[in-house]
Amino acid sequence: MRFHIEHTTEYDYPDPASESFSELRLRPRDSLRQKVSRHQTLIEPGVLVESHIDYFGNYVETISIPYRHQRLVISSACEVETKPFNDALAALDLTIAEARQMYQERRRELHDFLRPSQYVRLVDPVREMASELLPEAAPFAESLLRLNDHLHRTLRYRPGATDAGTTVEQFLQRREGVCQDFAHLMIAICRAAGLPARYVSGYIETDAPLGDDGRPSKALIGAVATHAWIEVFTPTGYWVGLDPTNNMLDGERHVQIGIGRDYADVPPLKGVFKGGLAQSLSVQVRMTREE
Amino acid sequence: MPAECPYSAAVESFDETLLAQGMGAEIYGRLRDHLSQNEPPELERLSDRGQRLMRDLGVTFALYNEDDAADWILPYDLFPRVIDPETWKFLSSGVIQRVGVWNEFFRDIYDSQEALKNGVVPFELVYDDPGYQRNAVGLSVPDDTFVHVAAFDLARDARGRWVVIEDYVGNVTGVTYGLQARAVLTQAAPELLETAPVCPVQGYPTELLEHLRGFARGIQEPRIVLLSPGSYNSAHYEHSWLARQMGIPLVRGGDLIVLNSRCYLKTIGGIEPIDVIYRRLDDAFIDPVAFRSDSTLGVPGLMTCVRKGTVTIANAIGTGLGDNRAIGALLPRLAKFYNRGPLSLPGVERRLCFDPDQRAMIESDPESWVIQHVSERSNRLVWHPGRMEGEERSRLLRDLRRHPERYVAEPILPLTQLPTASANLDRRHAGLRLFVFGGKNPRVFPLALTRHATEPNSRTISSGLGGGIRDTWILRGDETSPSPSPSRPVFLTAPFQRRLRLGSRIADSLYWMGRYKARAEQATRMLLVLRRLQIETAGRETADRWAPIWAALARATGHSSEHVALESEGLDDPSYRLLLATDNSASVARCIASLHDNSRGVRETIPPEVWSAVHRLHQQCEQAQEAMDPSDLARLSDLMQSLLDAVDQLDGAAGKNMLHDDAWHFWRLGQNVERALSTTRITREVLVKHGRAATEHAADLDLDALLRILSCQYAYRSLYQARPTAPNVVALILQDPALPRSVLACLEDIRASLATVSGSSRHAASASPQRSVAKLANAVEFADLGALFTAAEVPVGSAANKIAKPPGPSGLLPLGPWLDELGDRLSELSVEISDHHLHHQAFNILR
Structure with a gap:
């Protein structure tokens, strides 16, 4: 597109x-x-x-x-x-523990995306969510999709509920926020489970074109300004994009500006x-x- | 080998004078003899002299523990440390090798990171350290030099071998104290220095400057500045002293500005490009856009200049990572990895707590170790488990287990001690710091810093915790005899053509120094004269005769009326309140404090003699504030006289020692603006308020007071040889060009100064302060004073020069409004000078 x-x-x-x-x-x-x-x-x-x-x-x-x-x-x-691209999660049949094992060789390159960062503090509630939602024995791909869905369902998207300085902890208390908060929380949970995750700043097409039946297809949520989502590194060597605000994998309607450990690297x-x-x-x- | 001491077994303490061999032992022997010959009182006198010199030179350090960060004069000891030529050679080559390894490490880390890829250093150590600057990765630096200046702290291990206990490869401090330790000894006890062939140290600042000029990417006459965190930093004294000795501007972040990837200094004549920044500001604060956005100390956008290579930062951005003691502990491995090993001067056997085996060693016997934070260099982040109580100690050990990556541990080293210049030559623990120039041809300068504990058996040598300093003698051997560097010119060179103009902030401070000095001086003289008049007229005049004049003068010098309010019972003399009261923001003491504050911020720009004079003036006030009994009028008068003497000394020091350059002119501008203003206001208050309805006798007294306050009674007599009359007095005070305090003389001086500082200014065309001062001088010079004393409606002056203001209500002399207007225009002139030269928005040159 x-x-x-x-x-x-x-x-x-x-x-x-x-x-x-x-x-x-x-x-x-x-x-x-x-x-x-x-x-x-x-x-x-x-x-x-x-x-x-x-x-x-x-x-x-x-x-x-x-x-x-x-x-x-x-x-x-x-x-x-x-451009259209293959779903990098589809063919992955392994557990989270196995995935973590496979990251070992690239520990150095992935280090920045496994450690806490300015906006991504691995506080206790985050660690609890990680062990509950991304347990070691669970399948890697499925768990990530479930986590995406879980965040989308249990937390509310509300513009203005938070600001650029909101922490993961505050977001969990308020249970409402914007795409940046969804992204930071999901990154934190992934990192707490030992999965490398990074922040993506970008744009998303919000006004969907008309569908076949002449009605607009479901509009996607993006910030008035810019959008944010995350990428998780797969053991096969790809960064795969997950958009917890919209409960979807990133697609052709996502345009990336830049990546970083969290918002602080790519304002x-x-x-x-x-x-x-x-x-x-x-x-x-x-x-x-x-x- | 001098590095190995004769003792083989571990000992509690080493006396350096006993460890010394050969030439060192001989010199120590002579020193002991010499100092023990002195009778105790004589020794005390010598020591006092040393300490007084420390104060006069202003060798200070802001103590961490003190809330009010007041300057602390470092304790000084006359007994020097001696390093014989052989030891020096051994230590120098050791630290030179070390600085080379560090440089290689930074070159690698900020490029391809081979040491991390090969596991020589665990990558977590680097990536998790806040000193690792991701912004600096991939940037090239001139000559591949990251560490331009380094320092190393040395001690002896249990076998008496020298070991490095601390590496400083980021922000290096302390060199100034080493230099001043020599300066003090040279003045306090020159005869000591005659006992040995000691390498001179005073060439260090020039050597450092030449060293830095070598990194200016080939620019012939590079412009170099020293970037400091400002005057509230504990090392401010060092920064300002060094900048002055090097002849380069001391700047703060706000003095520099980045435009299109080029860094400029704001000066009174516009902005000037900068080529090399010798910085004493940590990475995290140096650029609020690239690093910590809450920093107000840095230069926004500086990293873009580094990226484009338009400016050299020394030491390079990212060298703060070298504060990491765990990386320092891996230096031997790095030396080997970069083919530079083995290290001839080892580091202390430091244990890394993140290694479970090493941690177990510490946990099994915590009392034998000193625990330190891995990278914070604060004195507060050092723990001695052996000296800690149960709960405190278990808390430390718990945290060590929880966050092992935060800690390193070192064995407790023996106390190495040096005698003090006291009656018994008592020994105190002492530490040694060496300074190294890094780069393509790393080298050492024969200069070191020796710090010592002030209490017996104490290990506290840090200047921030009250440790003292002493001189370090590096003895000349055959080889260490001064070898001029080959590139040193032997012919006369032309003066530096691209000399930087004065920085705007500095000019601003000098201007206000001038104003506060003149204000304090005028107010003190006024108080003293009134005090004397009161005494002289005690029998003839009633005590409240002077009350109105007190009040008027207080108003003229900016006091609110409450400070001169009369007490209900009799007269309370307001001298103390006007002079010293802490709650009076216009008091003389406050003016002097402001003078001191402004001087402190620009200490590098003013000669040390001027700083000393300001410092003494300030101290006199502070001491008086503590000790003075407000009702002791006789002592107050003495104080006033001695303050005036101190001001005269300051004027003398300034006149004699300051270059008559731009800085001088701003100091003069401030003084002259203030003088013109206070002369105008005092004249107005005394003559207009009280001259009108007074009896002839009273008027005479007032005129006499006025002449004396403005110290021109002799000038008046020699000119008129008659009793003072108001018009004559006013003519003298306003218009006599030969009287230094006359308004006209001040204006002429202002005119001359402005002409000099605007001379080569790009804004000379719109030189509005110059125009204003010319107009004002004309208005004063050609004012028709006779008309001002006629109580009628008179036009004041000619149309062109008049200060327009309608005469006041009938019966009032026109003199009052006329002087008011003059005062207002002088205030406006001051604002114009500031706007024009100091707070310029003069970027039109780039638009």
Whole structure:
């Protein structure tokens, strides 16, 4: 599927900001399952945009605006083609304990995705869920799908229920949150069970096209801005995507921006500036499928 | 071999003077003889002199335990440590080898990580360490050098062999204390130094600078800055001293800015590109966008410059990983892996608690070990199970079992001791730190730091916990005789062409130093003069004669009226409150504290003599605040006089020692703005409030007071040779260009300073403060003073130069509003100077 994605973020500063410096992670990554044919980032006020690839292979752009400004608009536009791919979980007939055994050879490369990280604390409730939902003797593929389903059923998706700093523990207490919280919790449970898991930041097509019967097929849940889901490493050497917010495997309607240990490694925007604290933010994402 | 001591069995303690052999033993013998010859009082006098020099040089350290992080003067001992040439050679080659292995380790870790792939170092050790910077992986650094400067702490093991007990390859501290220890000894007891061929150390800062210039990616005249965490860091003294000695700007994160992958310094003349950053700020804080976003100390975007290779960071980003003691313990394996082994200078036999066998060893006999946090270098994260009580100890051992990866253990080493310069030459435990330059051609400089415990049998040598310092003598052998480096120029070189202009923050501090100094001085003189007038006129005038003038002057110097309110019973003299009261934010003591604070932040920019003078002034105030009886007016007067003397000394030190450069001009600007302002305000308060309705006699007294407060009574007499009259006094105070405190003289000085600092400024075209000061000077010089003393509606001055304000309510002299307006315009001028040179938003050059 081919998508055209426009992602616009606007900051307004009642007291002028100055000496602002930001890192943007907005350009979708190239991978076996998706190809970026065009990408452009426009900044207002006009400044030079520089780029580099980070530790996790994500595409990062940086901007600095030294002089006083009251408005900052970051617009990213891209064309991405996603490709169909095989279900990497389908052919896996092994238990979680066997899978863990098979990770041993790649322990070093997978280490970052097995350890707790800033947003993924392996607190006691998480460990309890791991031993209950991903017991050693259980089948690997089936258990992951069941975990995906379990989270989807037992926790509620509600925009605004949490913020960017919400921890896994808080999410478990409130039992409602956004895609980022679902992703962090599922990653935590996987890691607690010894399964390497990583965070995916991206976009999801939310307005489904009309089905054969002329009615829209079921719309998918994505954040107004960006979406988040997870990937688990299979003993056969693939990262397989699971979207607990939508209770599905990732598919052609998911577009990946970047990956990391958790949100802290791939925030779409991260920056500092001097000036008054008050600021208003508006984010708009438009994702349209091109035939 | 000097590294092996004659004792074979383990001993409780070693006396270094007894372990020394050959030349070392001989020098120690001479030192003992020399110092024991002195009678105890003489020895005490010498020691006191050393300690006083430490204070004057400001050799301080902020103690961890003290809440108010006040500067702590390090204890000093005159008895030096002696290292003979052979030992020095052995130790140098050992630490040079070690720094090479560390550098190779970082080069590998931030590239292909062969040591981890091959299991030489468990990858968990690196990946789980917060000092491992994922952002720095894959970045190349100039000359493949990560460790530009390193230090190593040495001790002796039970067999008397030298071992490295601590590796410092990230943020290296302490070198300044080593240098100052020599400076103090040279001044306090020069005769001691004559007893031995000691390698000189004073060339170290220059050597360090030249070393760093070698990493500027081939730039001929690189611009180098020292990036510090600011004046509240415990090592601030070291940072500022070193920057000054190296002749480079000491900057904080906020002084630098990143634009398009290039790092710039904000200066009074615009922004200037920077090539090398010698940083004393940890990785985690150095760039709030790439690392900890809560850091306010760093430079946002600095990592983009590192990535593009436009700036060299020394030591490189990611070297904080070297604080990990478990990795340090694996150095012998790394040395072998990188074909650089075996290590000639071993590390202490450190045990890694995550290894079950090694942990079992510690658990079976905890009392023989010192437990440390694996990477935190804080003094608080060191535990001695042998000195801990039951519950505390079991808690530690429980945590050790739960989080073994957090701990390492080391055997308790013998106390190595050195004599102190006391009557019995009592011994104290002492530690040794060596400093190494890393890079393509690693080398050592013959400089070391010896720290010692101040209590018998104590192992506490850390400066942060009250340990002292002493000089370290590295003796010249045949080979260690000074060998000039081959690249050193022997001809006269042109001065540094691309000299950096003064940093804006520093200029701001100097400006305020000038203002606070002038304010404190003026207020003190005013108090002293009034006090004397009161005494002189005691028989003739009633006691409350001076009350209104007190009140007026308090207003003129920014006090709220409550501080001069009259007590119901008789008159309470307000001297103490205006001078020292802690609850009075405008007091002289507060001004001096502000002067001190501002100086502290820019200590590297001002000559040590000026810092000492400020420091003494501040100490005088603090001591007086503690000890002074508020009602002891005689002693208060003495204090005022001695404060004025101290201010004169400060002026003298500044005039004599400061380069007359931009920094000087901002210090002058601050003083002159403040003087012009206070002269204007005091004149207004004394003459206008009380001059109007006063009797002739009273007016005479007021005029006399005013002249004395502004110290111009002699100037007046020599000029007029007559009784003071108000118009004459005002003409003198405002318009006499020869009187240093006159408003006109101050304005002319401001004009000259602004012309100098704006000279090469990119914004000279819009030099608004220059225009304002010129207009103001004209207005004062050509003011028609006669008209100001006529109680009528008069136009003030000519149209072009007039300070426009309608005359006040009828009966009031126009002088009052005129002086008010002058004061307002002087305040505006101060704001203009700040906006223009100090808080500039002057990035138009890049737009």
